[in-house]
Amino acid sequence: MxxxxxxxxxxxxxxxxxxxxxxxxxxxxxxxxxxxxxxxxxxxxxxxxxxxxxxxxxxxxxxxxxxxxxxxxxxxxxxxxxxxxxxxxxxxxxxxxxxxxxxxxxxxxxxxxxxxxxxxxxxxxxxxxxxxxxPFLPAVPGRGDFGGQQLHTVEYRRPQDFAGRRVVVVGGGNSGAQIAADLAYDAQLTWATQRPPRFLADDIDGRALFDAATARRRALDEGRTDTGGVASLGDIVAVPPVREARDRGLLKAVPMFSRLAPGGIEWADGTRADADAIIWCTGxxxxxxxxxxxxxxxxxxxxxxxxxxxxxxxxxxxxxxxxxxxxxxxxxxxxxxxxxxxxxxxxxxxxxxxxxxxxxxxxxxxxxxx
Structure with missing residues (x-):
């Protein structure tokens, strides 16, 4: 038919x-x-x-x-x-x-x-x-050598699945921050980001983000200079769980590691950290x-x-x-x-x-x- x-x-x-x-x-x-x-x-x-x-x-x-x-x-x-x-x-x-x-x-x-x-x-x-x-997974050296669990944002569900485990969350965007905040209380968390996290002001939520995106669209439509939109404000919306974990000092990011090893992660200077699981919040x-x-x-x-x-x-x-x-x-x-x-x-x-x-x-x- x-x-x-x-x-x-x-x-x-x-x-x-x-x-x-x-x-x-x-x-x-x-x-x-x-x-x-x-x-x-x-x-x-x-x-x-x-x-x-x-x-x-x-x-x-x-x-x-x-x-x-x-x-x-x-x-x-x-x-x-x-x-x-x-x-x-x-x-x-x-x-x-x-x-x-x-x-x-x-x-x-x-x-x-x-x-x-x-x-x-x-x-x-x-x-x-x-x-x-x-889902996107970056080509990090040694990714195939890591002996623990690896999953992407799409596969993560709840912090109870990682209670007491050493977990590395990779990614400095909203997903990375929210999942890191989710895990901060029950897991041994390492939060790795490419650059220091940029939190938006606490009073900014989706309403302000939509206004920023709309203002950018209007500027572009009228042939004016690009305002930068949402990206000019920061990377992470401080939703209540993220704000609470941050204020308790539980969301401390470390620089992105350079490679994976069988038992964890390594930085270029030779520093190592053990890990049982890696969650790739990488877009x-x-x-x-x-x-x-x-x-x-x-x-x-x-x-x-x-x-x-x-x-x-x-x-x-x-x-x-x-x-x-x-x-x-x-x-x-x-x-x-x-x-x-x-x-x-x-x-x-x-x-x-x-x-x-x-x-x-x-x-x-x-x-x-x-």
Whole structure:
């Protein structure tokens, strides 16, 4: 059976749902293909203690404010999963699951989306799979020699699993700080970072971060100098558990080690520390392998999008950084949504994905009218 909606959205997490909301409002025929068996995207796979940086009202998708979670100023991941599930139902978004996409191909005037349940044909595709499914592990010498347990952020769940053990947490971003704070009371913690941790001021949460990202977007749109956005404020949001562990003196970072040994870690000066486990909080890369058949240009893991180069090498015009887009520079029928600042400032956040999702839907609607 040939299935030919006008648009196929790949990914049923927050970005895919935001795209679906705006496509529905514009009367576009679309389907959302989600590899997960239940709603909630990557939020249903996080560690137990994870909470949002922002109150519910500042963590919402377009159209419907997230309801507050009783007893919690900052909702936990379970509350986000429930919100995404209810959002999908509220707007009757046509999500097919579980459907795993294996490839996107050109086929004349259409794009063919191959899946484990057959092929779909569409005039446009929105890739909204995020990064959670492609964790990044750095090439540290000796990593294969280490005799203990190694895991990435995606595999960590709770501090009780490491009680009394010697644990090294690697990474100076939010995930590294939060997991280090989680482990600081029950494990023998070593927190290794590339540079000294940069904590944001205690009164800054996701609301201020969204304002910073919005101000940056406005400056770029108006051709003014880049404000630096969230990165100019620091790397780590001092959410209550991080702030408490820091204030107790339990979050003391050490410089990044130079190699792993069978029983632990080593620095360049010969200093060693024993370890039973290493948790790599070292980030992610876009999960885009299914786009390989299109032969798109890729630079440092980022597909080249319309109006921009990669986020760390932006195009400069008259001394200013140009705004970034979502449309593939090599395939105008393909948009990428929610992968980070290179697809729109703050687009990887719940509240930040709404604006680029609206722009994607409008641009695709224009394409379909053409």
């Amino acid at each position: 040939t299935r030919t909606p006008q648009v196929v959205v790949i990914g049923g997490g927050q970005s895919g749902l935001a795209a679906g909301y705006h496509l529905r409002r514009l009367g576009v025929d679309f389907v959302v293909l989600d590899a997960q068996s239940t709603p909630g995207g990557a939020w249903q796979h996080t560690w137990d203690s994870l909470h949002l940086f922002s109150p519910a009202a500042f963590s919402s998708l377009p159209g419907w404010l997230m309801p507050p979670q009783p007893g919690e100023e900052y909702p936990d991941a379970g509350h986000v999963v429930a919100y995404l599930r209810d959002y999908e139902k509220r707007y009757e978004l046509p999500v097919e699951r579980p459907v795993r996409v294996s490839g996107v191909h050109r086929e004349g005037a259409l794009l063919r989306v191959e899946t484990d349940s057959g092929a779909w044909h569409a005039r446009a595709v929105i890739s909204a799979t995020g990064t959670w499914w492609r 992610f890369r876009p999960a885009l392998s299914y786009l390989a058949p299109l032969g798109l240009r890729v630079r440092r893991g980022h597909i080249t999008t319309q109006g921009t180069r990669s986020a760390d090498e932006p195009r400069v015009r008259r001394g200013h950084i140009t705004t970034q887009g979502t449309r593939s520079a090599d395939e105008p029928r393909l948009h990428l949504l929610g992968y980070g600042d290179w697809t729109g400032p703050a687009s990887a956040t719940l509240i930040g994905v709404g604006r680029p999702a609206r722009e994607v839907a409008r641009e695709i609607a224009e394409l379909l009218r053409g």
